[in-house]
Structures are given as C-alpha cells and as structure tokens.
Amino acid sequence: MEQNEESHRVPDRITLGGPADIVAAVPYILGYHPSDSLVVLGLRDDPPRLNTAFCRESAPADTDADHTAAAESIAETLRGDECAAALVVGYGPESDVAPQVRAVRGAADREGVPVREALRVADGRYWSYVCESAECCPPEGVGYDPSASTVAATAVANGLSAWPSLSSLRDHLAPVGGTRRARMRAATRTAEERGADLLGDRPPRGRDAYGPRFRAEGVRAVREAVAAVNRDAPPQDPGRLAWLGVVLGCIRVRDEAWTLIGRESAEAHQRLWREVLRHVEPAYRPAPGSLLAVSAWARQDAALADAALERVYEVDPDYSMAVLVHRALRAGVPWQGYPPESLQAVWPLESP
Known part of the structure; x- marks a missing residue:
C-alpha cells in the first residue's frame, strides 16, 4: 500500500x-x-x-x-x-x-x-x-x-x-509516547520473558509452532480482554497490553481473536485492538492492526480499516492477514464473518 x-x-x-x-x-x-x-x-x-x-x-x-x-x-x-x-x-x-x-x-x-x-x-x-x-x-x-x-x-x-480529515484518522491510531512508551518497553521485555518460560527449551520454529501451553495462555488473555472491553473496561495496564501483543504473535491465538469479531461485537473489538495497536512495540503491531482492520470492516468504516493496515505495513508489508483484508476491502467484499467464504478458496487460512 x-x-x-x-x-x-x-x-x-x-x-x-x-x-x-x-x-x-x-x-x-x-x-x-x-x-x-x-x-x-x-x-x-x-x-x-x-x-x-x-x-x-x-x-x-x-x-x-x-x-x-x-x-x-x-x-x-x-x-x-x-x-x-x-x-x-x-x-x-x-x-x-x-x-x-x-x-x-x-x-x-x-x-x-x-x-x-x-x-x-x-x-x-x-x-x-x-x-x-x-x-x-x-x-x-x-x-x-x-x-x-x-x-x-x-x-x-x-x-x-x-x-474530519485523513490526519485525524491517522492521529486516532498514533502510537503512545513519552512515559507511557517507556513503560511499554519495560512491560514488553517482561512479557517476552513470560512467553519464553511457557515455551521452555522448545522455541517456536516458524510463526505458529508455539505449543499448547502458550496457545492456551494466549487464548485466555484474548478472551479476558474481550470480556473486559464488553464491560466498558478495556485493558490499560502496560503489562496486559504487552502480553496481548506477544501472544498474538501465535497465529492460532490471533485467529481465535478474529473468530470473536461479529457485527454486534465489532465496536468493542475496535476499541480493544486500537488500544493494543497504539501501545505495543512496533514488532507486535501486525496482529492487532489487522484485527482492528477487520473490526472496522465489519462496521463499514473502510477508511479506519485502511489506516490500521497502513500501520501494519509500516512494520510488515507482507503480513498475510493484512494482505487478505486489504484484498477484500479493495474488491468490495461485504462483511460476512470469519473469514469471507469467497476469499477462503483463493487465500487459505494459515495452518497451525
């Protein structure tokens, strides 16, 4: 893009x-x-x-x-x-x-x-x-x-x-800075250490070979975050935000989050993944940015979806979920849930 x-x-x-x-x-x-x-x-x-x-x-x-x-x-x-x-x-x-x-x-x-x-x-x-x-x-x-x-x-x-403007849209997704950014850097190091402990002596080979313990903890973190935002209490603690960024690196965890996005829940997911996207360190932006794009897509806000994908592409121009959503938006595919059946045939889901 x-x-x-x-x-x-x-x-x-x-x-x-x-x-x-x-x-x-x-x-x-x-x-x-x-x-x-x-x-x-x-x-x-x-x-x-x-x-x-x-x-x-x-x-x-x-x-x-x-x-x-x-x-x-x-x-x-x-x-x-x-x-x-x-x-x-x-x-x-x-x-x-x-x-x-x-x-x-x-x-x-x-x-x-x-x-x-x-x-x-x-x-x-x-x-x-x-x-x-x-x-x-x-x-x-x-x-x-x-x-x-x-x-x-x-x-x-x-x-x-x-x-109101393209700049207001981009500002809406601007990364946090100052003291908040410093706290996120420290929290990210802690979250990475926690993830390494779950992996033990078997580090992932490839993007999704994280093992059942890591996946279970990641799915639990996602579901707790979604439940919190549904109570109008999105996670704001740097530790929780950093942990979400780390666990979403597991494709199975990210896809679990994707399956939870529906028409009625899209607004809550939009708030959640915007918060995560703005806080996580750059390397962890692709997954929450793509989830935010899906949430915006479900709410017919293609401009916000594009802006979220722009944040993803700044870090990883080839991130497959972002490419998939981008193709759907460009083709005018209406929101159909996870993922659009018309796209599955040409872009199969990543295997676990």
Missing part, C-alpha cells in the same frame, strides 16, 4: 447528479474529508455506477514528473477496471491542483477513459475545469454546503460516515 496514493472501493448507494453532488459525495466515498489531495472516481456504464476511486495526497516537493507518473498509473487502473469515464476533484490552491488535473485528464484520455467532470475545491467553493459557462460556473466559483446535500443525507442514512 503506497502512502500517498490509495484506491478505494466505492459504495453503490450514492447517486451523483452534478458538481455539488460530486463534492458532497467524495468524503463518504473515501471515508474522510480530503484536503490537499487529488481524488479520481472511475465510472462504469453497464450498469451505470461508480466503480473505484483514487486519492493522492499532494506534497510540496511534487514535480511535473511526479504528477505524470501518478496520472499514468491511475489511468491504467481505470482502463484495467473497465471504467467508461472518470470524475476528478482536486482540493487546494489552483497552483497545486491545476497541474495534477491536467496530467490526469491527459493520461485518462490516452487510455480511452474520458474525464466527464474536473473540479477544484477550496474554502467552501468549487470551480469546474470542464464547464465554460459563466452562468453555472462563474470565475469566483460556486459556494456549496455539503451538510445540506441530499447526497450527504443519503450516505448517512445508509450507514456511511466520514472522518
């Missing part, structure tokens, strides 16, 4: 009737309100619907070559996804947005995917790069109130939500 360019599966419940609807819909398509970004929506004709979306974060150091490379990658994907047309929305000042829009329009045109609308959004107004009529698209832009849009109301009614 690249950090500044990500594809998003687009919900099928939003109907776009014009520029104002497009601007109102984007936050619910991405799951957050974008800023200093370029958003590209791919459309199919048969049946008429939004198919996929890209959001590329702008950076001050971006060059024309960067814009061209990104545009070509997006255009190739639009063609590969059999999109018949595209919509482009840039957020930020004209000097930043215009070169990116030009690059995407040119690349998409070369791939045979025409851009039907291209907009710039800033300071509560939008401008069209396609419409030349001063009556509907005046030089000073068109003011809009996304909260008053029927698109926003429809999105919310269908269970969609939007974080």
